Amino acid sequence: MMTNLFSTFDPSTNILNLSLNWMSTFIGLLMIPMSFWMIPSRFTMIWINMIITLHKEFKTLLGSFNHKGSTFIFISLFSFILFNNFMGLFPYIYTSSSHMSMTLSLALPLWLSFMIFGWINHTQHMFAHLVPQGTPPILMPFMVCIETISNMIRPGTLAVRLAANMIAGHLLLTLLGNTGPMLNSMLISILIIVQLLLLTLEFAVSIIQSYVFAILSTLYSSEVI
Template identity: 65%
Template structure:
């Protein structure tokens, strides 16, 4: 019996060492040695994925010189995606369900965009606070609204990813705890339901990593 609803997300530890972030390094154990040594089919799949993401982010940035921006956002998507999938394995803590983890991703990116935009494209950043064609009487209110929405962007990015990852994992955990008290027939239904939820969580892991990276790309395109 759980002590509370969120006890399944309590940090695990061995010898007083926190294991919360261990899942971020487990991907290096999954990748075979051939991935690091010579070209292989796995590398071809990886390059195909990187090139596809590059084309996707290139359309959003709308700049002739990308200077590695698409590579940064592609790696960000893959990093979040791997961490999301790691949480689907038994006894593995999902880093992306921790608010500290998602805030450490969103705040530095957003802060760097703000510094770049306000120092290099000051007039463009000021004009972005006022929607085109807005009446003069509403300009002070619109500036306050746009400034507030801009400030809360890293928080909404982090909370969106964290909430979506916690919701599915929490539902799977709660349903799993009812298994020992069920009959064989109900247990078979529960297993089928868990498989459906696991498939849904796999889709959520992909979608949320894509949404996070796409929104970060859109925020960077606004300051250019």
């Protein structure tokens, strides 16, 4: 049963050794350009207002390092993860953000680029950041070890947080859905209501997790300056 359950997250469908399940990541590229050829609709205005709000927030978090266009990478990251999370809520569409290979490929290069930039251009600041201000001299070696480990696991925590949250909701929906054939009509009605509530919760989680991923990436970038 567990093999069948987790096989829903396994990209096994392929043609010429190319996985078709990962095509859900690129479906949005076919839809997004259409909005640029239409008269601005309510959806477009909502999206623009959301981007402006994110731009202001990321601009505040980046602080003195904020340059023109520096927030666009994080807005693009938020939009990309949000779209992939949202697409996974549709039936028979593979949730690419539930796989570590997807989330880690987003988090690791981003974190690595921040670290390389910080150690090359602001080496003294990076060393100073390993010891929090006011630390007693006897605890400094331990604080350096703790700060180094906490810094190195950041891409892992980013990737695991996103993948685990997406998997957990989908697993719960799948487990509840598998109990449907064994229930009577009264319990099935309750099950459908619970499934709809969980789907609404998953919709909120898909937005929150993409926002958290982008915010934490912004905070990590602001620390290397």
